[in-house]
Amino acid sequence: MIAMLWQNIDYVGSVVLFCIGLYCVITKNNLIKKFIGLNIMETSVFAFIIALGVVDGGEAPIMGAGASAPFTNPIPQALILTGIVVAVSTTALALSLIIRIYEHCGTIEADELREME
């Protein structure tokens, strides 16, 4: 199993990143830090999917003069382009909410907010 894991070390990296992100989401008290954790999770998933598209020795899948096989898989790249946009959109909304919460409550620490309720 270890050998197989070594072979898939890129995927292992994204798992580790995923867990780090989740750790931040759960334990961090500051809403922005929580959200940074979420962004780390997003990145880990994107990295995982991008890594799926890699092929040994592959080049960017742009045809035309001078291009030579093998090319990397274009699908994950296309998917993650969409994924990034989605992540950015979520981030924009989350930050807006945090701005409003700060204006209303004067704090963005989760425990202080809980006390205010």
Next chain:
Amino acid sequence: MTASALLVGLIIVPLAGAVLTPVVGGRDGARACGWATLVMVVTSGIAAALVVHVAQVGPFSAYLGGWEPPYGIELRFDEFSASVAIICLLGLLAVVFSLRYAAHELPPVRIGTYYTLLLLNLTGMLGFVVTGDVFNLFVFMEILSLSGYALVAISGERTAEMAAFKYLVMGAVSSLLVLFAIGLLYALTGSLNMADISARLSGAAEAPAMLALALLTTGLMVKAALFPLHVWLPDAHAIAPSPVSALLSGLVVKTGLLGLIRVYQIYYGAKVLDLSALNTVLVWLGAISIVMGAFFAIFQEDIKMMLAYSTISNIGYIVMGLGLASQYGMIGATVHIFNHALIKATLFLGAGAIIYRTGYRNLTDLRGVGRSMPFTTAAISVGAISIVGMPPTAGFLCKWYIALGAVQAGHPVFGVALVFGALFIFVYYIRMVNSFYFQQPVHPEILEVKEAPLSMLVPILILAALCLVMGLLGRIPLSFIEPAVTRLLGTVGG
């Protein structure tokens, strides 16, 4: 007009309508509402045509860009997708209801945006339900989630924003789980088309397939607010504007369940895993959800909070029915997705109308409102009876079927849990009815308020009538969905 063009139109019309709402409506709330109503009327027409079509010829597809699957994206309309009808209906009624409600409850500058988001939310749901491609599913899920978060926060109250943030964090994590699973499925099969994945998954390694299943189920169950993943729901649904609560509680949480059905379609077809372990977990969580939802609801004073917890109970019913994996249970669960949407929308819109007129939302404060708003409270009572599962209302047949399914699957104990869960639910609805009709008002001025305006009353009454009609004509949806369930279960030979 061909069926596939209509199918595309089902998504494109509300999408275009949504992005044009700010252009057409500007900051004039009434004009935006009129536009949104127009868009929803057209969309509803398309949905009705599609449902009729699927009833006649069975499932059909549209290939986008003319690329046949698995190379392009496929929209697939099967019997489960017929839930677009209820999405359109509730969407239309919620938009009409909002005309007076939004003008009263929301900051004026946000009203145009409100309708935009409402339409986007509906677009997301429609797309989610009809797409046949897992990544496309994710994209639509994000449209509906993002607009959902914003709609919760739109009133600008502090609590609303905090609820929206909680909802957003949970929702974003669940979306990531789904995306992770999509990546895994892609790694195993090289495909994103659901049918193709299902066909190619059979030879795949078990562990990643199981992980993908676990991630998908967890992610979707967060969206569906199954216990113990429900923590975001009560605040979000209770604090959102009432038409939004109706949509969130009636429809948005259901997309998680419809997504689960899609997952079943993939995995049952693939025969790569034995799903009985998952089903056992789901049935138990469903049963716990029923009881916990009802239990928490009993202690709520706020009428919308109570309704929100009752949603958790009902999600439990549906998940239990799906997890039983027996013919009756699955039919009952699927139809309950429809019927609960109707019922919960009746209740939330009714509660919204009462809050609009009286300004109170606690049961104690609302005592005696039955005398001044007889039609609204009558509609709510119908909804309450229906959600408890009294015959001959819409709620009864589903519970009957799910209970039969439990007996059929050889777990009569879950049937018992279901029936007594319904009693539990009755306890808190009787509290509500008591305070409407049978208790002396705390605030005497409540006897002077007027009945809800027509733009609110008509949607509520339509929904209440449907609660009854769907009970009496329950045969129609049940027999409509039956072939799809038979097909789904037939693939596992059970």
Next chain:
Amino acid sequence: MEVTDIRPILAPAISFACTGLVFLMGRNTFWRRFWSLGAATAKLVVVMSMLPGTLRGTVYVFKLLDFTPGIGLGFRADALGMFFAIVSSTLWLITTVYAIGYMEPEHAKVRFFGFFALCVSTTIGIAFAENLLTLFLFYETLTICTYPLVIHEETPEAMKAGRKYLAYTLIGGAFVLLGSIITFQLAGTLTLSRPGILSMSAGGTTLTWLFVALIAGFGVKAAIMPLHGWLPSAMVAPTPVSALLHAVAVVKAGAFGILRIIYNVYGVELLKQLQVISWLAYLAAFTILAGSFIAIYQDNFKRRLAYSTVSQLSYIILGAALLTPYGATAAIAHIANQAFAKITMFFVAGSIQRTTGKTQIHELAGIGYRMPFTMAAYTVAALSFIGVPLTAGFVSKWYLSLGALQSGQWWFVIVMIASSLLNAAYWLPVIYLAYFKAPVGATLDIHEAKPTLLWPTLLCALYVILLGVTTQVPGLPFSLAQAAVRFVFGM
């Protein structure tokens, strides 16, 4: 012979429609009374029009719609159902007149008369239910419709009684539902039929537990001990409601449900093989005696009536559980006999309360001089409960004893005799008090209840005697009961 006919559904439908009009137009006193009485009369006419056919052995059937294959809404008027329907619609008409008089000074009359009419419409639905699901549907509707009546006073005490009532009956309803689900799973159908839905099924343990569940479900409303707790508390309701609850609609719906379970779900032949039926008989016998014992110690008139009801209802259960034709005759006939006698009692209690304000038995000294006609009606009903010949109660006890002997269980005859003695022990002292004790600080002038209260009371008392002396006259309830028995036992 089964005939498709619209009347089985027409009866509940007409009264439901009139009920709607009571709600809509009820703020006007005239229209409220008009539609209440109109509903009662129309229903009685429709039900009575089927009587000749039923006595000839015709069964009227009307299938309304199917929810799904095998589960539908259907109506069917057989002899047993007709019996219950006639009793309840007759009594409804009388009670409505009484209620109009009684409720005059009360609040929320629209709600009261609306739900009152709804209850009795629902009762007809129960009587004419073609299948277990329709039965369950109306059974639950009845529960909900009586709730606003129980809590009519809106006092904390009334609300508490209402909660208790709902808790008991809804849990009962849940058991009925569970039983229906399992029945459907076992038999594939829910249509009530003569040999019994389950008569073809095997599997003793399942059937036994299913029987327990179903009987427990209906037994709550039939107030079999220990499921009777709600009934005395529900006495806080206005008297016409108590009369309706305890004489006609609710408790009889439970008893009727048990008859349906015994005769049409299981069937006599199948039950003879199951041990559990004799336990039901023992439980009924226990309830008969225990109910009477408790009644002796009640001073509140209506509470004494409530425990008497608990006791009397179990005559029906006992008769059915004997599984003999004579027992069945007694069980079915007692639906009417107990109903008329008990409603007389309630009317008397209500009249006394409205006229003199007295609710406790020890306050009734000398009341026989002040309200002679009312107390005469009381005397008739009391004699009927004791089982004196020429009253309705005698017929029940006679046939019940015959049934016990027919099944070889002679000890139930002793129960009957003991019960008569106990009944005498708590009804006769009131007569003594009323006629032979001087009233405390009041004159002996005649001060009768007003006509709308008095006449229904007298009519019911008359009926009690009629039922006792006309058992051989065709067309009256007893002949219908015999027709039902012939039908059930296939004779």
Next chain:
Amino acid sequence: MKRALTIAMLVLLAMPLLYAMSQLPPHGSATSPAYTHISPRYLERGPEEAGAENVVTDVILNYRGFDTNGEVTVIFTSLAAVLAVLLAGRKGDERPVREPAAEPSPPSVVVRFVVRLLGPFVTMFAVYVIINGHVSPGGGFQGGTVFGALVILITVVLGRSVAEKLQPLGVRRILQAAAPLTFVAVGVLGLALFGDYLAFPRDEALAWVRTSWLMVIEIGIGVGGAAIISAIFWQMGGDR
């Protein structure tokens, strides 16, 4: 305590994840299902079939164009969401007007001059990225973001009033909706002419139509993306 528990939970979570990862097809293998099932067709026939030499562009705009249609809707949704959250609330709930402590000193003349000088070049780069997206890395999103960054830069340095001139109020709403609207327009055109939503002409003779439609979509995405990014930035109070 909470941290320790979380870490323990995450370690437990990581175990099955890692096990599943070890069972996946080896990283970089050319025989994995992902590389042998659908992508070969895209790589082989993409340029002539879908119209762009950059196969990623082919996938985004043509093969899986509907995803991108949804994606631009997501961006639009995020704008609507931000507006819904941040637009000033009811009376008495207005956002606290912050007294500027001191008039912020305007950026130095040098900075302002450099920004003005850079403007045209950045714009040109953005346009280049947009219209070259189908032959090289780039495309509507990237170009739009570059242009959006320029708008933000101008807002910060020269003030919002100058930046807003780039998006006249009259057409701003249309600009913000440009990306989804372009998609819908091209999609419906495809539906009308070639029978499927978002269908592009397959015929080799119509290759120019295909390319120009791709270009239209890229521009639409670029314009819409830039408009939305700057609108969100302004709404969040980035100019303060």
